[in-house]
Amino acid sequence: MELSSTTSLTPPQSHEPAYLENLNDPQREAIEALDGPVLVLAGAGTGKTRVLTTRLAHLLQTGRAYPSQILAVTFTNKAAQEMKERVSALLGGMPVEGWWLGTFHSLAARMLRRHADLVGLSSNFTILDPDDQIRLLKQVMEVSGVDPKKWVPKAMIAMIDRWKDRGLTPEQVGAEDAGELADGKLHLLYAQYQQRLRAINACDFGDLLLHMITILRNPAHADVLGEYHRRFRYIMVDEYQDTNVAQYLWLRLLAQGSQNICCVGDDDQSIYGWRGAEVGNILRFETDFPGAKIIRLEQNYRSTNTILKAAHAVISNNEGRLGKELWSAAGEGEKITVRGLWDGEAEARWVGEEIEQLQRKGRSLNQVAVLVRAGFQTREFEERFIQLGVPYKVIGGPRFYERMEIRDALAYFRVVVQPADDLALERIVNTPKRGIGDATVQTLYAYGRSHGINLHDSILDLTQTDELRPKVKTTLMKLMDDFMRWRSLLDTMKHPELAALVLEESGYMQMWKEDKTPEAPGRLENLKELISGMDQYESLPAFLEHVALVLENQDASGGEYVSVMTLHGAKGLEFEAVFLPGWEEGLFPSQRSMDENGLKGLEEERRLAYVGLTRAKEKAYVSYAANRRMYGSWVNAIPSRFVDELPKEHVELSSDIGLAGSGRSSHWDSSGLAPKVQKRQIHERKVLSESGVIFSRGDRVFHDKFGYGIITNIEGHKLDINFDHSGHKRVMDSFVEKN
């Protein structure tokens, strides 16, 4: 038969597109299973991102859907960005504009702007950051007579956030949910808080999803849901194990249309339960989406089998897993080093030594990480690394947009764009100082409350009367005039220029220029950076949206450094060598986690251990200290149960003298206290000089050549002294006399 005589116009046996090459079977299956619900259980390092991006490219390439018909959801902007780049690259640089590819929050915000009126907002609503949330709730508490001293607003907002995470509106929350909180009124505060948000035309992060759920499940707005059903033919979700109930509901509503939903995740890496994530979502997938296909990716391309087996042994102690076991073609590799040390300082010293050794072996510091359970642990390592001159970087410090000057500047822009933004207006009404004190602001708020209007309109009203002192009145009138003028320029002036103009004319720039503190130049620098970064965005509102949802730490790289970060921060990353310090009961697993959440808490801690171990490509180091200084006092600890859960055959145990051995209860407890006293003496930093004088830190002393000074540190007979006139010197104790 001739080839041409047969039916189709399909090209003869065209071999498959390049992007499908070099995939393993389950990966390929995941990519080609396009219809119906699919759950891809993607273990650590199994090529999850590749599957996700290739699947998306495949949908487009095969003509199953246009870019605008696919909803692709991630948790972080970083992940969204990476996905965009990789899909675009797979398709030969296809532009990504108009794609529904982004984070839960940015996609929900995009939807909500289209339907804001349905929940009583206008589409230029402000997205509040956590700080504003707290301030707003605090105001609500004060008005309702709930003492913010007794009930910390931050804790109260955390509870409200959890309700929102669960998709609960104020109507769905009752007194029984509030319990004792806020004098048993938290549910009422929640309702009032929502009312205030609406009044200032604002949303918090949780609202973005909550409002969308409210709209989508309201039969009166079936047309909206129908529109999205028609639009989204395929839905893809990354990190499904970290979704909360609200996100789940949102997805389920949207997926009712096509049923084509593909979720990728790993139940063993669910570590955000405390933020409202529900492992249950991924565990329940098959019942939620009947007929779902489940695909397991178990071939790992990252780690040695030693690491994978050890991680598996640990995680196997958890119940209620979907179950999978990773393997790798990389061979066995080195054993995991487990080491017990005297205290936190010794631990940091040891880690430092090992890192120097890795360095000598030619390993790049960029491939080394220290992963801690809690932020405060980074300090010891920082101190040690500074001493050793090992370059390091603590990942996950304060963010750019959390800085005071950035938040102030943004507040100005927010008021320009959205006059009803009370929080922003309050923030800058007296910054720079204009003589508008607390009393004035309270008067304005009181007026606003009794007339049911916002701060901006209250100012407009009251400046027409003689309620306010003449000076205050003229100042406020001037400020309102300024804002009106700036607002009128929104459409005509380029937004970076307008932004610069606002900061200049408001006197905000001047304020920092006159500031003599050492931080001031840096702040001016940040403001400049803020403005120069703005021209990438279409408009001032677009920029503000970006800042609220997206703006990340720009990690100014350059050079090699050891990464120091929390285990949470390390998710999704990989390093050749990973140090896991502080594996002690109480610290890791965290006592608080276990106290508050029992077995569930412990299991999440264990997943954290799993995440930590699986970050390592070649070598993992686990360590624990017998003594640790916590909140000022010394605490002695026993090794973490997770240490015991590491299989002996994959571990190489080495310990300081007297601390060796594998059992954690036997000798460890007894040896804890006695030698500690000795150590304590060293820490007292006292020294007996040959002449019989005792020196201590803080002593005032006299030196023949350098004069008077204060002892800042003692090492043996060497004293570090801060001299009044000669600065810091290190001298021998025999040359100084006690004053």
Added chain:
DNA sequence: AGGTGGTTGATTTTT
């Protein structure tokens, strides 16, 4: 309007 002393409380934090 800035400084200060005293109290408090202290994991993890993708948006």
Added chain:
DNA sequence: TCAACCACCT
């Protein structure tokens, strides 16, 4: 221990 926050003072 220590830093952040606040009430109070100058």
